Amino acid sequence: MRTVLLRTVLPSALIFGMALVVLVGCDRKPPKPKDPQPFVFRSLNLRQQDGKGRPAWELTSPQARYDLQRRVARATEPRGVIYAAxxxxxKVQATSGLVINDGEVIQLEGKVLIQLLGPRGSLISGDRVRWTPSKHLMEIDRKPVFTERKSRLSSSTARFLLDKEKLELRGPTRLQQPELDLRVSRADWMANTGALVAAGPVKGERRPAGEKGNVQTVTGSSLEGNTREEVLDLLAPVRFVDPSRKAVLEAQRTRWNAKEKVLSTDLPFTGVADQTHVAGDSLRMILGDTMAIIPNGCRLRQPGERLQARECRWNWGRQEIEALGGVQLERDQNQQITRSERLVGKVGAKGLAEFTTPGGRVFSELKVPPPSKERRQPAPVTF
Structure with missing residues (x-):
């Protein structure tokens, strides 16, 4: 403290008062500086380029609050674009967002939408996304959902690898399409091709449109497909069960075409429909027309009868069966064998097919039991 000498003689009371003021001034602590208020901008506009000077990404907001000390900007309704080459x-949008370290990390919150630009309509959404531009990575830890055309994928968490255009859905994952609802353990989707790969086991249900209360079940070891083509391939062993028709299909790799409503396999299969056992080298089930076609190696078996043909057509809506090409029908009764180029059948109330040959040539073989070797004694004649 500086000492000041005063030549003027002052009254003792005044001197005491001045001294008191000086002492009080020495003991007072300087006031704490107030925290700086964040800057409020009318708009936020961030842009970044790649190593070749091309735009890499940009983010805008109509209003943002910037904290200088923390280098964090809170943005309202952020909108952005991510570039490739x-x-x-x-295109990216959210309800709100945090821009950390001037864009080192961007956390998007609220209803976050990531849209693949183009005619496909691919959309990734979630309630919170952590975007790290330097790693080309988006991490979705709240309600990740992917939709494209008639396919919808949801899981516990997801990662979108922007440089690889790969969406990784992790945790129990659900795949939904019209009439179809499948569960898998995880899935990967490629944004550039629409290819989908899912790890099993695959378990799901199909609820045919217009058949209230009919729930079919389907299982497989894993799944492959394409959301753009709207096809899914279930990998062996595949099992399809329709309780309403007492039908079971067991097959290898089997394709579901959602657009055409067709279930098909190009590999050998077996099946049961009520009391009829079915097998073939391939199968095509046109569900909209209630038609099953076995193009190659058709084999049918029911109590007391066996049929084989090059091709079979089964309309389960009308309960009609048609066998074509090299048809052979074997019956246990009398060991009968019937050969024809075409046989038609009608499934009766007991679930058995009765075959006929309308207007066609039929060759039949019968084995009649030989006569008994025991000679009958002539009856006595009475006169």
Whole structure:
């Protein structure tokens, strides 16, 4: 403290008062500086380029609050574009967002949408996304959902690898399409091709449109497909059960075409429909027309009868069967064998097919039991 000498003689009371003021001034602590208020901007506009000077990504917001000390900006309704090789690839939007370290990390919150630009309509959504531009990575830890055309995928968490255009859905994953609802353990989807790969086991249900209360079940070891083509391939062993028709299909790799409503396999299969056992080298089930076609190696078996043909057509809606090409029908009764180029059958109330040959040539073989070797004694004649 500086000492000041005063030549003027002052009254003792005044001197005491001045001294008191000086003492109080020495003991007072300086006031704490107030925390700086965040800057409020009318708009936020961030842009970044790649190593070749092309646009890499950009983010805008109509209003943002910036904290200088923390280098964090809170943005309202952020909108952005992510580029690939300098061309717009994805459009991003959210309810709110945090821009950390001037864009080192961007956390998007609320209803977050990541849209693949183009005519396909691919959309990734979630309630919270952590975007790290330097790693080309988006991590979705709240309600990740992917939709494209008639396919919907949801899981516990997801990662979108932007440079590889790969969406990784992790945790119990659900795949939904019209009439179809499948569960898998995880799935990977490729944004550039629409290819889908899912790890099993695959378990699911099909609820045919217009058949209230009919729930069919389907299982497989794993799944492959394409969301753009709207096809899913179940990998062996595949089992399809329709309780309403007492039908079971067991097959190898089997394809479900959601657009055409066709279930098919190009590999050998077996099946049961009520009391009829079915087998073939391939199968095509046109569900919309209630038609099953066995193009190659058709074999049918029911109590007391066996049929084989090059091709079979089964309309389960009308309960009609048609066998074509090299048809052979064997019956246990009398060891009868019937050969024809075409046989038709009608499934009766007991679930058995009765075959006929309308207007066609039929060759039949019968084995009649030989006569008994025991000679009958002539009856006595009475006169």
């Amino acid at each position: 300098g061309k717009p690839r994805y």
